[in-house]
Amino acid sequence: MxxxxxxxxxxxxxxxxxxxxxxxxxxxxxxxxxxxxxxxxxxxxxxxxxxxxxxxxxxxxxxxxxxxxxxxxxxxxxxxxxxxxxxxxxxxxxxxxxxxxxxxxxxxxxxxxxxxxxxxxxxxxxNCSTIQLVVALKPLHDVAKVRRVRVATYQAASGAGRRAAEELTAQTRALIEGREVTAREFAHQLAFNLIPQIGSPREEGFTSEEVKMARETKKIFEDPTIEVCATCVRVPVANAHSEVVFVETERAVTVEEARKLFSAAPGIRVVDDVAAGQYPMPLQVSGTDEVYVGRIRRDPCSPNGLVFWCVADNLRKGxxxxxxxxxxxxxxxxxxxxx
Ligand SMILES: NC(=O)c1ccc[n+]([C@@H]2O[C@H](COP(=O)([O-])OP(=O)(O)OC[C@H]3O[C@@H](n4cnc5c(N)ncnc54)[C@H](OP(=O)(O)O)[C@@H]3O)[C@@H](O)[C@H]2O)c1
CATH class of the missing domain: 3.40.50.720 (NAD(P)-binding Rossmann-like Domain)
Known part of the structure; x- marks a missing residue:
């Protein structure tokens, strides 16, 4: 049976x-x-x-x-x-x-x-924002050990559930038609706005979503020494979360090496040609199962630092x-x- x-x-x-x-x-x-x-x-x-x-x-x-x-x-x-x-x-x-x-x-x-x-x-x-972060960090961590991560998220309405996604559509329609906007699922109007709070307030001015990203990353890599500082922002995007990730590794990883590592890693797709206007965006990534990485650069503020942009469908891979x-x-x- x-x-x-x-x-x-x-x-x-x-x-x-x-x-x-x-x-x-x-x-x-x-x-x-x-x-x-x-x-x-x-x-x-x-x-x-x-x-x-x-x-x-x-x-x-x-x-x-x-x-x-x-x-x-x-x-x-x-x-x-x-x-x-x-x-x-x-x-x-x-x-x-x-x-x-x-x-x-x-x-x-x-x-x-x-x-x-x-x-x-x-x-x-x-958590959806943790999943895409750790998938992207994994190939760097394997070869150069991730020490420190600063991440800012741009999280879609669907991350807060079905009713929240419907609220963004209803608010957008109401605004275009000149009607009054109501906010029930989100604490503030999300349409044509950004909300720099996801989850409830936690210690030292962080939110529960930001604390989750830090704690879950350490647990998944089984490494409590990885430092993570997250800022999570809800944006008026229907679906797919984006993140800008500043990562510092124990040994320096060049941009070329990082691009090769990302390209060879399971579950990652690299779209990275800023001169040709090619980088991952929520509209293209929505409906797919991979974590997309682009805008890969050396971080001029940190000797062993890289910066990249990372997008994934929060309802699917997230x-x-x-x-x-x-x-x-x-x-x-x-x-x-x-x-
Ligand atoms: N949305 C995302 O991107 C995302 C990503 C990662 C993790 N998550 C997590 O996944 C979970 C669901 O998120 P969602 O976005 O799918 O939320 P959602 O759209 O609000 O769906 C919630 C589901 O739970 C059911 N439910 C609510 N109360 C219930 C009860 N008392 N007994 C049985 N079923 C009940 C609802 O049934 P009814 O339709 O009958 O109310 C609905 O099927 C949450 O814990 C969320 O944190 C969400």
Whole structure:
């Protein structure tokens, strides 16, 4: 008998992409069940030519399920996913709830696939802005050891969920039509604006998103000495996050060497010809599964420093693709259980 897969949060911004990826990548599951909040119960999701009903999630939902990919708010993950583990399933979770737990591996398959082996039922997928950063840093870290990273992010509306993405569209339309703008999902109007706060305030003036980028990077590289200083900014872009990354390595890496390393690394595409107006941009990158790198330069302010620009689809490589890649590795090893 084949595997039974549960998709939790199947109606969300990330969940919808997960469903699409399962089809596109011919995920080896015999049965797939979709779960969301009671608000979505009974909705139909088209999958492999059939309409499958969305089930309301409850603690008993996981009986007979081998593998769960989950993408819900943190509190829902914290409350519900331990029930999945108790029922014998292995879980890949998108939320931030378990990411920093000591016994939960935090995995990006291009960077630390070996950590999957250490799971005790739950594997966490990192924050979207962390995933694209560590994929880009990995080839530099392997040869020259990353010491210090300063990163500024330009994060798309879809990173805050389906309703947030809809709010940016509604605000833009309202402004163009001369109507009043309302902000519910974001603290301020995002259309025609920038918001230099993602997440809640944390120590020393940082935000929770900025703290996540620092802590998750150290955990994924298993190196607490890497210094990370992030500034995270929400921008009025529909989808795909961008980052400018200033990196310092233990030994100097030339621009030419960096370009070669990026080009050879799994999951990275280099688009880097400023004279020809060629660099990655959210519009082109949206809908793809790679991390794009361009504008690679020597940092004149630091002897061992490089600067580059990095763009990835936050809903795909920053979330759904990363989780499905982990689930594929697990599926290849999991023996299906009888119900
Ligand atoms: N968006 C990104 O770029 C991104 C990237 C990396 C990680 N993440 C993380 O992924 C998670 C989901 O993000 P998202 O952007 O997809 O959010 P979203 O669009 O708001 O979707 C949330 C999903 O969770 C479901 N849900 C909410 N409450 C529930 C409950 N009580 N029981 C069961 N299901 C419930 C929702 O179901 P209903 O439709 O029924 O409400 C929906 O399917 C978050 O933890 C987020 O931090 C997001």
């Amino acid at each position: 084949g595997l039974t897969l549960g998709v939790v949060g199947a109606t969300g911004a990330v969940g919808r992409i997960m469903v699409r990826l399962l089809e596109e990548r011919h995920f080896p599951a015999e049965r797939v069940r979709f779960f969301a909040s009671p608000r979505s119960a009974g909705q139909k999701i088209s999958f492999r030519g059939r309409d499958i009903e969305v089930e309301p999630l409850n603690p008993d939902s996981f009986r007979g399920i081998d593998l769960v990919v989950s993408s819900t708010p943190d509190d829902v993950a914290g409350e519900m996913l331990p029930h999945a583990v108790k029922a014998g399933a292995v879980v890949v979770d998108e939320s931030a709830y378990f990411r920093m737990h000591e016994d939960v591996p935090l995995v990006v398959p291009e960077v630390n696939p070996g950590a999957i082996e250490r799971h005790k039922g739950i594997i966490a997928s990192p 979330a759904a693709t990363n989780a499905i890649q982990i689930a594929e590795i697990l599926a290849a090893k999991l023996a299906p259980r009888s119900v």
